Amino acid sequence: MSKDKANVKKDNSTRVLMPAVIFVAAVTQIPFAVTIIFSLLKWNVKRPDLGISFNGLQNFIDVLTSKNFYIVLKNTLIIIVACLILCTVLAILLGVLFNRKYPGGYFFRTLLVMPYFVMDSVVGIVWKTLLLNPSMGLNYYICQFFGIKSIDFFGKHSLLTVIILIIWQWTPFFFLIIMAGLQNIPDDVTESAKIDGANGFKRLILIDIPIIKKHIITAMTLGLINILKVFGLVYVTTQGGPGVSSANLPYLTYRTIFYDWSVGKAAAIAVITVAITLFITQKFFNATNKDE
Amino acid sequence: MKKSKIKHALLCLLACVVALIWVFPIVYMIVSSFKAEADVVVPGFVFSPTLENYKIVLSDTFFKYLGNSVLITLGTVLVTVLLAVPAGYALVFAPLKNPNNVYFWFVSTTFLPAIAVIIPVYLIFQKLGLVDNPLALVILYSGAGIPLMVWLVTNFFKEVPAEIVEAASLDGCNRVQAFFRIMLPLVRNGIISAALLVFIITWNEFFYAVTITYTEAATLPVYMSKYMTQQGYFWGKMCATGTLICIIPIFLGFFTQKALVKGLTSGSVKG
Numbered sequence: 001m002s003k004d005k006a007n008v009k010k011d012n013s014t015r016v017l018m019p020a021v022i023f024v025a026a027v028t029q030i031p032f033a034v035t036i037i038f039s040l041l042k043w044n045v046k047r048p049d050l051g052i053s054f055n056g057l058q059n060f061i062d063v064l065t066s067k068n069f070y071i072v073l074k075n076t077l078i079i080i081v082a083c084l085i086l087c088t089v090l091a092i093l094l095g096v097l098f099n100r101k102y103p104g105g106y107f108f109r110t111l112l113v114m115p116y117f118v119m120d121s122v123v124g125i126v127w128k129t130l131l132l133n134p135s136m137g138l139n140y141y142i143c144q145f146f147g148i149k150s151i152d153f154f155g156k157h158s159l160l161t162v163i164i165l166i167i168w169q170w171t172p173f174f175f176l177i178i179m180a181g182l183q184n185i186p187d188d189v190t191e192s193a194k195i196d197g198a199n200g201f202k203r204l205i206l207i208d209i210p211i212i213k214k215h216i217i218t219a220m221t222l223g224l225i226n227i228l229k230v231f232g233l234v235y236v237t238t239q240g241g242p243g244v245s246s247a248n249l250p251y252l253t254y255r256t257i258f259y260d261w262s263v264g265k266a267a268a269i270a271v272i273t274v275a276i277t278l279f280i281t282q283k284f285f286n287a288t289n290k291d292e
Numbered sequence: 293m294k295k296s297k298i299k300h301a302l303l304c305l306l307a308c309v310v311a312l313i314w315v316f317p318i319v320y321m322i323v324s325s326f327k328a329e330a331d332v333v334v335p336g337f338v339f340s341p342t343l344e345n346y347k348i349v350l351s352d353t354f355f356k357y358l359g360n361s362v363l364i365t366l367g368t369v370l371v372t373v374l375l376a377v378p379a380g381y382a383l384v385f386a387p388l389k390n391p392n393n394v395y396f397w398f399v400s401t402t403f404l405p406a407i408a409v410i411i412p413v414y415l416i417f418q419k420l421g422l423v424d425n426p427l428a429l430v431i432l433y434s435g436a437g438i439p440l441m442v443w444l445v446t447n448f449f450k451e452v453p454a455e456i457v458e459a460a461s462l463d464g465c466n467r468v469q470a471f472f473r474i475m476l477p478l479v480r481n482g483i484i485s486a487a488l489l490v491f492i493i494t495w496n497e498f499f500y501a502v503t504i505t506y507t508e509a510a511t512l513p514v515y516m517s518k519y520m521t522q523q524g525y526f527w528g529k530m531c532a533t534g535t536l537i538c539i540i541p542i543f544l545g546f547f548t549q550k551a552l553v554k555g556l557t558s559g560s561v562k563g
Contacts, residue, residue: 013386013467020379020438021394027435028401031409031416038411045415094310102304108311110546114318117545119496121513122534125520126321129527136333138320168314180553218557229405232498232513236520250499253407257414258503267411274408281403 032274038267046261059268068244069252069269073276075159076228076248080280083166083227084220090167091174091219096204098175099182109179116172120232127165128154128237158238158246165233170226174219181215182208217288224284228277249273318538325531332527345532354533357515360426361495361537364511367430368494369487372437377483379438380445381471385457395446398439406436406499414504426509432500437490444489444555448482449475485551492541492548512537 042055063069098109115123132139134150143150153161185208193203209216231250234240240247240255247255253273257266312319324332326341379398383391413432414423422428452475460470476483498513505514516537519530 013382013388016378017382017386017388017394020375020398020442023375024398024401024435024438027413027431028404028409028439031412032404034412035408097303097307097310100300100304100307102300102307104308105304108308110549111315112311113549114315114542114545117492117496117541118318118538119513119516119541120498121516121520122321122538123317125516125530126317126534128520129530130320130324131317138335141335168317172314176549176553177557180557215557222556225403231406235498235502236517250405250407254410254499254503257411263411263415270405270408270411273405277403277405 035267035270038263039271041264041267043263044261045263055264059264060272062265063268063272071244072247072249072252075244075246076276078159079163079166079230079248080224080227082163083170084223086167087171087174087223088178088216088220090171091178092204092209092216094171094175095178095182096208098179113172113176115169116176120169120230121236123169124165124233124236127168132161154238155242158242162230162234162238162246162248165237166227166230169233170223173226174223177215177219177222178212181212185211221281221284221288224281225277228280249276318542321531322535324527325535327528327531329526329528332531345528346536349529349532349536354515354536357510357512358537360505360509361511364426364429364433364509365491365494367426368433368437369491371430371434372441372490373483373487375434376438376441377445378471380442380449381475383442383446384449384452385467385475395442398442401439402436402443410500410503417504423504424506424508424510428504429500429509429511432504433494433497436497437494440493441486441490444486444551445479445483447555448479448486452478482551482555485548486555488544488548489552489555492544495541 039059040055040057041052042050042058043052044050094112098105098112129137131137132151132153134140134152134154139153140150151157189207189211190203193199193207198206229250230248231254234246234248234251235254238246240251244252249269250273253266253269256262256269260266323337325345326343327339328342328344331339382388383395388394417423417425417428456474456478457470460474465473495511496513497511498517501511501514502517505511516533519526519533
């Protein structure tokens with residue numbers, strides 16, 4: 001990475017690097033290490049009379065034997081798989097559609113990207129009220145127009161609703177990166193494909209997608225990391241409910257610490273969440289970098 | 293030839309329509325913010341616009357949250373730039389043993405979910421009296437912003453042609469001079485865009501804001517979340533609030549999207 005080590009005299013260069021390293025370690029790595037220690041304790045903040053005691057792996061056993069944990073784990077996996085696939089497919093289709101020159105093209109492309117830049121709590125609430133509210137939102141008016149009952153997005157289909165909102169918000173991010181790939185495809189490649197008679201879908205599958213493969217993988221990797229962390233959208237729309245039917249792992253951890261104040265158990269869920277995040281990310285890296 | 297022109301025109305039209313449908317929820321919110329409370333529930337774009345909602349929403353409470361958001365976001369961007377830009381510079385140009393390891397360490401910290409650190413952080417801040425204090429959020433946001441900034445800025449520094457670096461050292465610039473006179477002007481736009489991205493992410497951040505603040509240091513996303521149980525009585529005001537707090541990220545998003553893509557892809561795509 002260092003471009004010309006020979007030309008640069010050795011000096012105190014670590015001094016400019018260390019503040020950033022120390023700061024980040026102090027705010028992320030060290031608290032995480034403490035979280036691991038907490039996960040071994042029996043400790044309820046709201047019950048100081050019970051004191052703090054060593055609990056061994058009991059917190060992990062409690063979490064791993066609770067039914068809710070598996071529902072939430074399943075939700076998290078469904079969310080991540082559904083969103084990754086649909087965001088990628090939609091972003092590729094949108095990329096192909098928008099990868100042409102016309103007056104105002106940049107403006108409309110920017111409009112499409114807007115949802116990514118707007119905060120979770122605003123878009124979540126707007127979707128929940130103006131659009132999907134079963135008795136007063138557009139949901140009601142559209143369903144009435146077709147003569148059917150309003151769709152119960154937050155009762156019966158809460159997980160699906162969360163997935164729809166994530167796809168709506170994150171497809172623009174996938175699109176940004178995939179679009180950059182499509183714009184980099186040299187014109188002569190496209191031209192010679194046309195001459196060879198490869199058009200439309202054939203060209204997309206056989207020529208474009210292999211060329212922009214790395215962009216797709218980058219978008220999916222960054223999407224994976226961020227969608228695993230989704231919290232605000234769940235918090236303002238379904239609150240993980242009904243029950244835990246639309247909760248993901250971050251939301252379950254939040255609820256365990258700030259509703260139950262059970263430090264040990266919440267820390268155990270946090271540690272499991274990180275382990276699962278690392279496992280999925282690792283598997284994904286291996287799968288996508290296999291043939292390189 | 294003519295047929296393909298028509299096809300092109302139709303696809304352009306389709307692209308415009310898709311973009312408008314995708315952004316519709318945001319447009320609908322902005323439009324609804326100008327409706328009187330009595331009209332807001334009924335869909336439709338024909339109504340007599342009013343600024344009534346904005347007059348009510350722009351209260352002292354709103355300005356208090358706005359002040360917190362501005363203070364915390366600017367503080368975070370400042371800390372992030374001051375720590376991350378020199379770090380990125382050192383990672384590319386300093387004679388470090390394993391710059392790649394440090395770089396990937398920074399990148400990997402962005403994988404760590406906030407819930408993995410919040411429990412001890414909350415308890416420590418409670419001990420220090422920092423819960424519901426703007427400083428707490430600046431510290432947490434900088435911890436998240438620095439790795440992202442290092443990630444992007446390192447990629448920008450790597451694109452500086454080696455000849456320029458050599459020329460600088462031949463001219464007898466020391467590293468500090470080279471940084472300020474030659475590097476900084478070259479990567480200035482990249483740094484500004486990365487800083488804007490940190491600004492947007494910090495401005496929008498919800499998890500830390502909702503867990504570590506209550507009323508004194510709470511930011512605009514938390515203010516907005518008070519509307520989440522709304523059943524239709526104050527939708528006009530809700531939309532006005534949402535519109536006001538989204539203006540800045542939408543506006544900055546226009547300028548930062550290109551650099552965002554460049555910074556995020558250049559490391560992994562070319563490598």
